[in-house]
Amino acid sequence: MVISSLVISSSPTAFDAVCDSIGKMPKIEIVEKQDSKLAIVLETDSTEEAVTIASEIQSLDGILNVELVSHFFEDEQKQEENQ
Amino acid sequence: MGAMDRRDFIKSTAASLAVSSLLVSCGKKEKGEPLVQKIGGEIDALGIKWDKSVCRFCGVGCGVLVGRKNGKVVATKGDPECWSNKGLNCIKGYFLSKILYGKDRLTTPLIRKNGKLVSATWDEALDLIAKKYEEILKRDGSDAVAMFGTGQWTIFEGYAAVKFMKAGLGFISKDGVGSNNIDPNARMCMASAVAAFMRTFQSDEPMGTYEDIEHADTFFTWGANMAEMHPVLFSRIIDTKLKNPDRVKIVDLGTQFTRVSEEADLYLEFKPQTDLAIANYFANYIIKNKLYDEDFVKDNLVFKKGETNIGYGLKDKGADIPKTAGKMEKISFDEYKKFVSTYTAKYTSKLSGVPVEKLREAAKLISDPNRKVCSYWTMGFNQHTRGTWVNHLVYNIHLLTGKIAKPGQGPFSLTGQPSACGTAREVGTFVHRLPADMVVKVAKHREIAAKIWKIPVEKINPKVGLHTIEMFRAIDNGQIKLLWTQVTNPFHSMPNLNRFTKAAKERDIFIIVSDVYPTRSTEVADVVLPSAMWVEKEGAYGNAERRTQHWNKIADSPGEARTEIWQMWEVAKRLKVDANRTVADIIYNYNPDNYYEEMWDEYRSFTLGIGKDLAPYNVIREEHGVCWPYVAKSKAVNGKKDFSDVWADIENTEPNGFVSVKWRYNARYDPYAAKFIKEHPERSFKDGIVFYKASKNDYRATVLAVPYEPPGESPDNEYPFWLCTGRVLEHWHTGTMTMRVPELRRAVPRAVVNLNEDDARKMGIKRGDLVRISSRRGSVVFPADIGGRSVPQKGLVFIPFFDETRMVNEITLDQYDPISKEPDYKKCAVKVEKV
Numbered sequence: 001m002v003i004s005s006l007v008i009s010s011s012p013t014a015f016d017a018v019c020d021s022i023g024k025m026p027k028i029e030i031v032e033k034q035d036s037k038l039a040i041v042l043e044t045d046s047t048e049e050a051v052t053i054a055s056e057i058q059s060l061d062g063i064l065n066v067e068l069v070s071h072f073f074e075d076e077q078k079q080e081e082n083q
Numbered sequence: 084m085g086a087m088d089r090r091d092f093i094k095s096t097a098a099s100l101a102v103s104s105l106l107v108s109c110g111k112k113e114k115g116e117p118l119v120q121k122i123g124g125e126i127d128a129l130g131i132k133w134d135k136s137v138c139r140f141c142g143v144g145c146g147v148l149v150g151r152k153n154g155k156v157v158a159t160k161g162d163p164e165c166w167s168n169k170g171l172n173c174i175k176g177y178f179l180s181k182i183l184y185g186k187d188r189l190t191t192p193l194i195r196k197n198g199k200l201v202s203a204t205w206d207e208a209l210d211l212i213a214k215k216y217e218e219i220l221k222r223d224g225s226d227a228v229a230m231f232g233t234g235q236w237t238i239f240e241g242y243a244a245v246k247f248m249k250a251g252l253g254f255i256s257k258d259g260v261g262s263n264n265i266d267p268n269a270r271m272c273m274a275s276a277v278a279a280f281m282r283t284f285q286s287d288e289p290m291g292t293y294e295d296i297e298h299a300d301t302f303f304t305w306g307a308n309m310a311e312m313h314p315v316l317f318s319r320i321i322d323t324k325l326k327n328p329d330r331v332k333i334v335d336l337g338t339q340f341t342r343v344s345e346e347a348d349l350y351l352e353f354k355p356q357t358d359l360a361i362a363n364y365f366a367n368y369i370i371k372n373k374l375y376d377e378d379f380v381k382d383n384l385v386f387k388k389g390e391t392n393i394g395y396g397l398k399d400k401g402a403d404i405p406k407t408a409g410k411m412e413k414i415s416f417d418e419y420k421k422f423v424s425t426y427t428a429k430y431t432s433k434l435s436g437v438p439v440e441k442l443r444e445a446a447k448l449i450s451d452p453n454r455k456v457c458s459y460w461t462m463g464f465n466q467h468t469r470g471t472w473v474n475h476l477v478y479n480i481h482l483l484t485g486k487i488a489k490p491g492q493g494p495f496s497l498t499g500q501p502s503a504c505g506t507a508r509e510v511g512t513f514v515h516r517l518p519a520d521m522v523v524k525v526a527k528h529r530e531i532a533a534k535i536w537k538i539p540v541e542k543i544n545p546k547v548g549l550h551t552i553e554m555f556r557a558i559d560n561g562q563i564k565l566l567w568t569q570v571t572n573p574f575h576s577m578p579n580l581n582r583f584t585k586a587a588k589e590r591d592i593f594i595i596v597s598d599v600y601p602t603r604s605t606e607v608a609d610v611v612l613p614s615a616m617w618v619e620k621e622g623a624y625g626n627a628e629r630r631t632q633h634w635n636k637i638a639d640s641p642g643e644a645r646t647e648i649w650q651m652w653e654v655a656k657r658l659k660v661d662a663n664r665t666v667a668d669i670i671y672n673y674n675p676d677n678y679y680e681e682m683w684d685e686y687r688s689f690t691l692g693i694g695k696d697l698a699p700y701n702v703i704r705e706e707h708g709v710c711w712p713y714v715a716k717s718k719a720v721n722g723k724k725d726f727s728d729v730w731a732d733i734e735n736t737e738p739n740g741f742v743s744v745k746w747r748y749n750a751r752y753d754p755y756a757a758k759f760i761k762e763h764p765e766r767s768f769k770d771g772i773v774f775y776k777a778s779k780n781d782y783r784a785t786v787l788a789v790p791y792e793p794p795g796e797s798p799d800n801e802y803p804f805w806l807c808t809g810r811v812l813e814h815w816h817t818g819t820m821t822m823r824v825p826e827l828r829r830a831v832p833r834a835v836v837n838l839n840e841d842d843a844r845k846m847g848i849k850r851g852d853l854v855r856i857s858s859r860r861g862s863v864v865f866p867a868d869i870g871g872r873s874v875p876q877k878g879l880v881f882i883p884f885f886d887e888t889r890m891v892n893e894i895t896l897d898q899y900d901p902i903s904k905e906p907d908y909k910k911c912a913v914k915v916e917k918v
């Protein structure tokens with residue numbers, strides 16, 4: 001389990017569509033919407049999966065920026081060590 | 084805590100952090116929750132101990148809080164208390180910890196035996212290195228050794244390296260002087276900015292801070308893809324735009340259409356090198372339309388003209404560069420007006436390919452007296468055979484209009500490496516420099532350094548050493564017999580690489596490489612030393628906004644990896660000066676168990692009282708980054724100057740009797756400026772701005788008349804394309820760190836050549852086709868990419884330099900700016916053939 005949170009900025013005109021698309025994506029919880037910005041939490045199996053989702057968001061129409069706020073990866077760290 | 088509770092706890096923490104950062108970025112909250120109160124933060128409910136640190140990647144210098152458990156990094160978050168990023172990181176933040184744990188970390192010293200690198204003990208490696216120094220210094224003198232460092236050195240490491248070379252080696256070498264052959268890879272990214280700062284203001288580094296972004300309404304980005312290279316800053320620009328979309332304008336000037344161009348209100352695509360003409364046209368527009376600030380010009384500026392036809396550094400030892408390349412001669416304002424009058428819209432349009440209307444529209448925005456204008460640039464300007472000039476030309480615009488050193492107004496040179504400013508520039512790890520903007524050529528400066536270092540002044544070599552390109556050419560020419568590289572990968576990043584790799588293999592040269600992973604440079608090394616990286620040691624970086632950020636050792640380094648300071652110290656211990664003393668006794672006379680504070684205090688003493696004042700050690704440890712000059716109110720508190728009489732007029736002063744200056748040269752924010760104005764009642768200073776460091780110019784900034792001159796190599800019939808090199812979002816520099824992150828390696832495993840769609844169609848090249856790119860130096864095959872994130876202009880191809888299996892630097896040209904000595908990686912001529 002890897003948990004991370006992000007802030008996403010979109011252009012005001014695309015905001016509703018962006019919220020809609022992100023709302024439909026799996027493993028994402030939208031926790032705040034304001035001024036064409038979204039705060040989201042991702043719960044993924046790995047960092048890689050989180051990055052893939054972040055990149056997908058980045059490529060949506062109207063997205064201006066995707067920024068990382070926090071990243072918790074203790075379980076992944078342990079798994080990698082065991083391998 | 085049970086598994087579910089733990090999961091919910093992490094999720095709710097992550098959520099509240101994100102909400103808080105969102106509110107800060109909307110301007111609804113001033114600062115995020117201080118989740119780590121002070122240094123050595125509490126262990127949280129998850130058993131994670133949090134400490135502050137700085138991102139290891141780019142020059143934005145974002146604060147990062149690093150969470151550890153059992154000696155390993157297990158979580159990170161953007162530091163809400165760091166003003167550079169206010170709680171946000173870019174996507175690269177996901178990989179910060181992973182760079183520590185790549186599978187092929189170097190963990191033991193290696194020595195080359197019978198052509199192969201084999202494991203050795205530290206004693207074997209260090210004894211061998213010391214023996215080589217001794218032998219070469221005694222036989223050939225201090226000119227025969229060199230050190231190539233980095234803008235990724237911590238401030239402490241850079242300082243220890245400067246002392247090793249400039250203060251220490253003179254006690255061993257036959258000529259009795261230290262070696263100035265120490266240059267950082269920052270020569271390849273920042274030197275042009277440094278040269279122009281010094282020549283314009285007599286003081287390095289910007290006047291403003293990132294906070295300008297929130298005060299400005301007009302942004303000019305010059306050849307800088309900030310959206311991908313400085314993402315957190317670009318998002319601050321976007322926030323400003325979102326808050327006031329009708330008013331705020333972004334103007335992007337470049338040779339390729341990038342994500343910045345996409346967000347821009349106006350995009351000016353110009354032919355390579357013609358930025359020189361465009362900037363001169365803006366100055367001409369300002370003058371023709373009388374938009375300059377007359378009082379500011381009268382009070383604060385001096386006009387000069389530069390030497391022209393200054394060469395390109397293509398011949399060894401700069402044989403094609405006139406001795407007077409850096410000369411500047413005083414002229415009148417009228418003469419300057421006449422000079423720029425050549426750059427009409429029509430002439431500039433013809434040269435640059437930018438339509439006249441677009442040029443006019445941009446000129447109108449940059450010169451509008453009612454607009455607050457910020458200009459940003461980085462490698463597009465600095466890696467330029469006229470890089471110093473083009474930096475000057477942007478200063479000219481801001482100086483003529485008085486749009487400088489005020490909140491929301493100013494020219495701002497960005498950096499690529501995390502401590503290009505803090506270490507390379509402020510410590511002065513360059514061939515011509517000493518700490519705090521001082522230079523080896525000036526006797527007074529050598530005296531100051533010798534006094535602080537407690538060595539005889541004769542030990543400091545007055546002769547400027549060999550700058551980067553000439554340093555590597557001197558390996559080929561046989562002058563340099565020993566090279567120590569630290570935290571950098573020159574046998575991947577040097578232009579015209581084949582020449583230098585061949586020299587490393589064939590010449591009589593002993594190469595020591597200190598690094599964390601195997602690289603193209605370790606492949607040519609005689610000894611490889613495994614280093615501790617980032618939070619595996621105490622450190623401090625200085626970012627582009629003059630902000631000093633300190634961190635403690637947070638994680639353990641693997642195997643026998645040790646810090647570079649330890650490595651140099653151990654070598655210095657083995658260099659015997661006489662029966663009683665070693666070089667270490669002289670230059671590292673610190674308490675070995677607690678040397679960081681002593682070293683900081685010593686280094687800091689260079690900076691006090693001259694407007695470069697660094698903060699005391701306890702402050703950099705406690706605070707989440709403070710900007711210099713960090714000035715004390717009274718002599719009694721600290722420092723050499725007393726500011727009690729002007730203190731009441733200064734904004735942002737702190738209760739502890741210090742101020743961290745946000746806008747240098749401005750009497751409202753900078754006590755040095757306020758004091759200077761008070762002491763000079765005979766002069767007037769428009770808007771309370773004074774360039775108090777420019778003592779050689781009667782405290783005026785220089786406006787320089789320099790023309791457009793063509794690049795060192797241009798496309799012709801045989802090599803009809805421009806080649807431009809740079810970074811991609813996923814990888815940083817030569818990929819030493821980012822290629823160890825499986826996610827990034829999978830996302831972008833190999834370098835590709837980016838082509839313009841029309842060019843590709845004409846040559847019948849499709850996406851994924853293999854294409855041979857050749858120059859006069861060699862040829863390399865890359866898969867083609869068309870219609871990627873950035874779109875090159877017609878006739879230009881872009882190739883990133885991170886990939887060690889296909890190194891674009893085998894075809895780049897070792898041309899450089901004759902003033903800054905910085906190579907131009909953005910322009911050379913190539914041909915493109917489908918394989």
Ligand code: SF4
Pocket residue numbers: 138139140141142143144145168171172173174175176312313314315316
């Ligand atoms: S913008 Fe630069 S310093 Fe900030 S998190 Fe990204 S790579 Fe690190």
